[in-house]
Amino acid sequence: MSQSPVDDRTTLQELKNRVAAFVAERDWQQFHTPKNLSMSIAIEAAELMEHFQWLTVEASRNLAPEALADIGEELADIVIYSLSLANTLNLDLAQTVEAKMTKNIRKYPADKVKGKAHKYTWYEKGEE
Known part of the structure; x- marks a missing residue:
């Protein structure tokens, strides 16, 4: 009997292979063209946002199990379409995420942005 996939033991490549x-x-x-997949990601993201549309911040942090399950399905749809887009474009997603995180670290240095939520251009202007 195989183990069910969990984050700490399932690789991106395994998920990409399963989607493929x-x-x-x-x-x-x-x-599954890049155009169609990118549109599908946006559509699923809108469906995810719909679950939170009229909730308070507090309510969005304290979801009922049924709501959490529905939200998980929308998030899974986004991830599945994202993996399919990575497959279609032949992107190494782990490498792409690592490169983006490196870029984000430069754009959002922890000593300048800690506890703040401005766009990186705000910090580049030297505003505090």
Whole structure:
């Protein structure tokens, strides 16, 4: 019996392979164009936001189990489409995320941004 996937033992490549197999088994590569996949990510992100639309900040942090399950499904859809887009564009997602994190570290130095939520351009102007 195989173990169920969990974050600490499932690789991005395993997830990408599983998504690729799912798409291939259904002959959906023809529909999984970068344009269509990027639109699908945006659509699913909107569906995720819908769950939080009228909640207070406090309510959004204290979700009922059913709401959390629904939100998890929307987030999973976003991740699945993102993995499929990475497959379609032949992107090494781990390398891409690492490169973006390095860039973000430069754009948002911890000593300048700690406890603040401004866009990086605000910090570049030297405003405090």
